Amino acid sequence: MTRRAVALFVILVLISVTVTARAADKRLLFDVPRLEGIVIDGDPVDWGDGAFRVDIMTTPDVELLPPDDFRPRFQLAWSGLGLLLLVRVSDDIPVEGTDPGSLWMKDCIEVFVGGRLGQGGYYQAVVAPGRDPSHPELRYKFYDFRTTEEKPELTIEAAATHSRAGYVLEVLFPWSNLAIAPGLGYEVALQLFIDDADGPDDRYQQRWFPDVSANISNLMHRVRLAEQGSPAVRAKARAACVDAEHARLIVDSVPELAGKRIKVKAGKRTLGKGIVGDADGYGRARVLVPIDGKGKTLDRATVHSQGTELCSVALPDPAEARAKMLTEAKLRLKPFVFTGADFPACDFEDPQEVAKFLREYAIKTTYYDKTYTLVSKAESPGRYGAVIDIVPEDGRPIRRFRTLFRLPESAEAFPWWTFDSSASILLPPAYGIDPAVLREHKRNVSDYLGMLFFENLGKSTSGATLLAGLYEGLPMGREAGAFEDVDAVDRQWWVGLKRQLFGTAERWPGAFICPRPIEGKPAPILRKGSEKEAGVKPGAGKRIDAVLRAWAADSDEAFAACVARNGVVFLHEAYGQRDGRPMTTTTKSWMASLTKLLSATLMMMLVDQDLVGLDDTVDTFLPPFRDIEAPKPLTVGNLYNHTGGLWGHWGDDLHDFEEVIAGYYPFLKVGEEFVYDGAGPALGSKIIETISGEALPMFYRKHLLEPLGCTNTDVTNSSYDAQSVPEDMAKVGQMLLNGGAYGDMRFFSPETLEQMLPRKLTKELGERGENIVWGIGTMALPEKGLGERTFAHSAASAATLRIDPETGLVISMTRNGAGANFAEYHEKFIAAIVDNLVD
Secondary structure, three states: OOHHHHHHHOOOOOHHHOOOOOOOOHHHEEEEEEOOOOOOOOOHHHHOOOOEEEOOOOEOOEOOOOOOOEEEEEEEEEOOOEEEEEEEEEEOOOOOOOOHHHHHHOOEEEEEEEOOOOOOEEEEEEEEOOOOOOOOOOEEEEEEEEOOOOOOOOOOEEEEEEEOOEEEEEEEEEHHHHOOOOOOOOEEEEEEEEEEOOOOOOOEEEEEOOOOOOOOHHHOEEEEEEOOOOOOEOEEEEEEEOOOOEEEEEEEEOHHHOOOEEEEEEOOEEEEEEEOEEEOOEEEEEEEEEOEEOOEEOOEEEEEEOOEEEEEEEOOOHHHHHHHHHHHOOEEEEOOEEOOOOOOEEEEOOHHHHHHHHOOEEEEEEEEEOOOOEEOOOOOOEEEEEEEEEEEOOOOOEEEEEEEEEOOHHHOOOOHHHOOOOOOOOOOHHHOOOHHHHHHOHHHHHHHHHHHHHHHOOOOHHHHHHHHHHHHOOOOOOOOOOOOOHHHHHHHHHHHHHHHHHOHHHHOOOOOOOOEEOOOOOEOOOEEOOHHHHOEOOOHHHHHHHHHHHHHHOOOOOEEEEEEEOOEEEEEEEEOEEOOEEOOOOOOEEOOOHHHHHHHHHHHHHHHOOOOOOOOEHHHOOHHHOOOOOOOOOEHHHHHOOOOOOOOOOOOOOOOHHHHHHOOHHHOOOOOOOOOOOHHHHHHHHHHHHHHOOOHHHHHHHHHHHHHOOOOOEOOOOOOOOEEOHHHHHHHHHHHHOOOEEEOEEOOOHHHHHHHOOEEOHHHHHHHHHHOEEOOOOEEOOOOOOOOOOEEOOOOOOOEEEEEOOOOEEEEEEEOOOOOOHHHHHHHHHHHHHOOEOO
16 A cells, blocks of 8 residues: 555544543533333334433534434433333445444444543443344453543343344443443433444444544533423524634424424524425425624524524634635746746635625735745746745735646647557456456556546646656666655655744754663664563464464455564564555564654654653744734644544645645644544654754654664555564563663663653643553553553554563564454453463
8 A cells, every 4th residue: 555545544433442521511411301111122212202312413523424324313211220212214225343343343333431521431332233144142342441440341232123224223232341330310422323334334323422433421412300391402503604604504304394494593683594304214404694793603502493492503613614714725936847947826716605704904925946945937947946925814824835846848838649659557356357458458548547647747746746756866776665765765855844934943953863882781672582581481472373374264354463571572474465465574564643653753752852842832843823813832742642632633735734734723622622633643743843953754764764774664654554564562671661662772771761651640630631541652452451551552553563561572564454254353462472482
């Protein structure tokens, strides 16, 4: 998988890390009635009409499916035994997970239940109804995130009935799971996902949750035990700014509301009116409303029909919407690849859309040649950098950076349409095209690819980056590696120019040196040795190998593993086939979010040398953040423990990322939320670059990978693109196990490593952080048989790294995906290792 493909593919599905912590919101409180005598048999007849109902479930930015394809709804009640849930799902195609660990990936319900909001953690129950003919039994699996001292064994009582149109599922969640005996007025925290899959590779989800995909009790709905239930949820609304003064509300509702008139109100003021129309079997209304009221921004509206409030919705802040728009607005130089000495003009790709928020603005562009000299003309062919300053009618100026390329004069009159590029491409087997046919039509393919190349070359900065790197490059006699390709060269060039523009080259003029010689006895290095030297039982390697061979035979995903204790490798093998070829121990696999561990390790090198402190504010290092009023300063630690208010996995390949985020700085919810992201580490990489003068790919190679001898690892960003092999990842793990040392090299001190390890995030989030344990690029990963301080990071690819200071184990497994039966065999794999340790 290429780095660009990975960038497009990054989808985080790790349930245990997609969490948000916020203060309690009173609007999330719902009363559920007491219903005694409910029999859990999958028959809803004994529920009557008294339960609290949610008749429509929506997920932000996800369109509703037609009801005959998938329509979930549910009812809630309680009894002296526990919380009662009745789910009705219309679903045309039953597809359920193959094993307990993958139930959540297909048709199922996911229920998250906690004690009082934000107290004591929560547990998750995933229940598959048993409607799939391949899996006809009801199955469930628990994930335990309770933080109370008393943790009774988790149980539920569940039953389902099926039909061709869908299923009905009843579940009782005993109070004993939370070690409570509640009564009237008691509150529990609850959220519910209902998932649908119509094939092996898709998953659709509707949520009963407050507008974000999170699963921690600080932001769950509050469910209060009562005699009577709250009114049924029959509609949900969402709002987005369309310009600086208006927002568009989209109200989704049950189909019975189609044709009804609605009003949108803020207090007693009517903001707008509409009629609910039909939308693929649901009701939908669109209403344009003002978002200012007598000079004051309105923060919330309610939706009413026939005198009844249907729902409420947060109205967007136009200033924040403007700032967010500018983080996404694309600039275009027409073209990025040009001929002649005159530089191209610059504007937004969609200036009319930008003007809705900025009104009037001016653009000033300055240009630098490849030697960082300010120029007004492109006197010679080659690389140029455009520094673009956008000055709005009001508000802070905005700065962006783009790469340009001037073609040689010989290209000005070149008839590209006559050129035979001899371009070729391999197509995926999923396209169903015979490779022989593809070869026989190579002329058509070449013409098409050549046309695409020449027509699109100047439309984005990527074309300029490609040509600039190729134009400057010298033959190497081999294929360019990830650390020296055109993207890495372009990033390094911009690091140099930004240090000049920001003045940071003067502040940090010296070369960064790491690792340094160790003082005293060398630390253990990864090496082959006997099982006795490793501290495992005779035959341990063979027994673990047998488990892994059974796993490979029962899975559709190839993998490789390396297991060491006390620095001694006692298993290093590959299993299965990938793309029709046997997997090897040097076949690179996608490390996904284990990349975050690697980039955080780089930052800790700077921390160890007192160049950076985790409590230092970002503006200490990145000048674009200075002189901006923000509710709370953003620190380096916030970037790596996901408490900085950032979002998404992006930014590494943006040379102006610090400028982009600085424009949104006043609206970052620093220290208010825990939101799993990759943008924080990406911003952290800009700090590494501005101090060291080395772009991240170079820094990885020079200060981590080459010193450790990780010759089969490619990594150029900070959160998701690493490709590696088990031995290389185990070397990183061994260095961290050694407290920051490897052989005769010291990367950082044990005391610095301690700052990196997982802890409760109460420092950042206050009481809300009591239930969240995270480190600087690290997670707590204790498993049965491993020590409580076991750490590393999880990965969407199911790549595994476990570093256990208690047992001296480093466990590494590389793969591109979980594959079938992962949960079952992963547990057996870990058990086989710990069962063979010699105390």
